[in-house]
Amino acid sequence: KAGVTQTPRYLIKTRGQQVTLSCSPISGHRSVSWYQQTPGQGLQFLFEYFSETQRNKGNFPGRFSGRQFSNSRSEMNVSTLELGDSALYLCASSLRGQGAETQYFGPGTRLLVL
Amino acid sequence: GNSVTQMEGPVTLSEEAFLTINCTYTATGYPSLFWYVQYPGEGLQLLLKATKADDKGSNKGFEATYRKETTSFHLEKGSVQVSDSAVYFCALRQSDSGAGSYQLTFGKGTKLSVIP
Numbered sequence: 001k002a003g004v005t006q007t008p009r010y011l012i013k014t015r016g017q018q019v020t021l022s023c024s025p026i027s028g029h030r031s032v033s034w035y036q037q038t039p040g041q042g043l044q045f046l047f048e049y050f051s052e053t054q055r056n057k058g059n060f061p062g063r064f065s066g067r068q069f070s071n072s073r074s075e076m077n078v079s080t081l082e083l084g085d086s087a088l089y090l091c092a093s094s095l096r097g098q099g100a101e102t103q104y105f106g107p108g109t110r111l112l113v114l
Numbered sequence: 115g116n117s118v119t120q121m122e123g124p125v126t127l128s129e130e131a132f133l134t135i136n137c138t139y140t141a142t143g144y145p146s147l148f149w150y151v152q153y154p155g156e157g158l159q160l161l162l163k164a165t166k167a168d169d170k171g172s173n174k175g176f177e178a179t180y181r182k183e184t185t186s187f188h189l190e191k192g193s194v195q196v197s198d199s200a201v202y203f204c205a206l207r208q209s210d211s212g213a214g215s216y217q218l219t220f221g222k223g224t225k226l227s228v229i230p
Contacts, residue, residue, distance in 0.1 A: 004157075031216055043203065043220040056217055090157055094216060101146050101165075101207050103218060105158040 002027065004093050004106035012112045018079040021109045025072050025093030031055075032074040033103060034066060037088040046089075049074050050096055078111075086113045116141045120204050120221035127194055127228050135189040135224045137178075137204035145206040147171075147180055147187040148218070152201045161189075161202070194228045201225045 005024045013019050025032050034046040045058040049068035066076040072093075078085055088110050092103035121136040139145065146165045150158040162171030167182035176191045187204060204221040 006157075033216060033218075035218075042222045043218075045217045045219070048216055050216075058217070092158075092218075096216060101216060102148070102160060102163060103216065104160065105150070107157040 004091055004104055006089075006091050006106040006109050008109060009107065010110050010112075012114065013081050014114050015081055015083060017081050018077060019081060019111060020075055020077045021089055021091075021111075023074045023076075023091030023093075023106060025074070025091075026104055029093035029095055029104075030072050031094045031096040032068060032072065033092045033094075034074070034076050035090045035092065036060075037090055037108070038086075043090070046076065081113045083113050086111060116145070116206060116208060116219040118204050118206055118219055118221035120202075120224050122222075122224070123201075124225040124227060127226070129196055129228055129230050130193045131228075133189070133191040133194045133198075133226070135202055135204075135226070137187045137189065137221060139185050139187065139204075139206050141185075141206055141208060141219075143208070144182070145208050147178070148205040148207070149176070149178055149187070149189050150203045150205060150220075152203065152223070154200075158203065194226070196228045196230055199226055199228045 007022045031050045033048040047057045048055045052068045063079045068074045088108045090108045092105045094103045117140045148163045149161040151161045162173040164171040164180035170179045201223045205218045
């Protein structure tokens with residue numbers, strides 16, 4: 001079974017631009033979560049989507065948004081990029097439900113904002 | 115709120131040495147506990163997990179036991195290899211799931227370097 005895939009793997013943007021990252025979960029997984037990883041703050045939860053609905057959101061500004069499609073694929077968007085948005089963005093998928101809480105991570109998209 | 119505290123790194127060990135990475139947590143109820151590993155330039159891989167008190171998770175020679183009384187989930191391996199060099203993250207997921215959050219709370223990570 002194929003793992004979680006994320007595209008693109010690397011991105012370079014300039015301040016003020018916007019960016020869209022894509023995540024395809026493991027087949028059959030309907031929950032997709034996004035995390036931001038930086039050297040200073042570590043791994044921080046952005047949001048989770050399940051059945052095309054945002055179920056939970058972390059403490060990030062409204063510039064960070066996401067959505068999920070009917071095939072469970074998810075995208076996250078960051079508008080008006082700031083230098084501090086440079087990070088590794090990780091997507092994780094899970095089945096959701098009792099006893100199925102394990103999240104499986106993709107390789108990440110590394111975003112550099114100049 | 116939930117939190118995870120890991121021992122500060124980096125940790126440098128010689129091959130075949132014994133490894134312990136301490137992890138303690140703060141959470142209500144009975145969270146599920148995880149250890150993830152991140153190799154250079156890659157995402158996170160699940161190493162092992164435990165979902166209730168006294169459970170022992172194990173994988174690839176690594177072990178961790180869920181200790182409710184000490185709110186700990188320390189990672190151990192009897193004999194490390196150079197290939198174990200990576201960053202290790204302890205994480206928890208709050209137990210009141212169902213329709214609730216699947217959010218993971220992570221520790222800061224511990225970088226392990228194993229030298230031949």
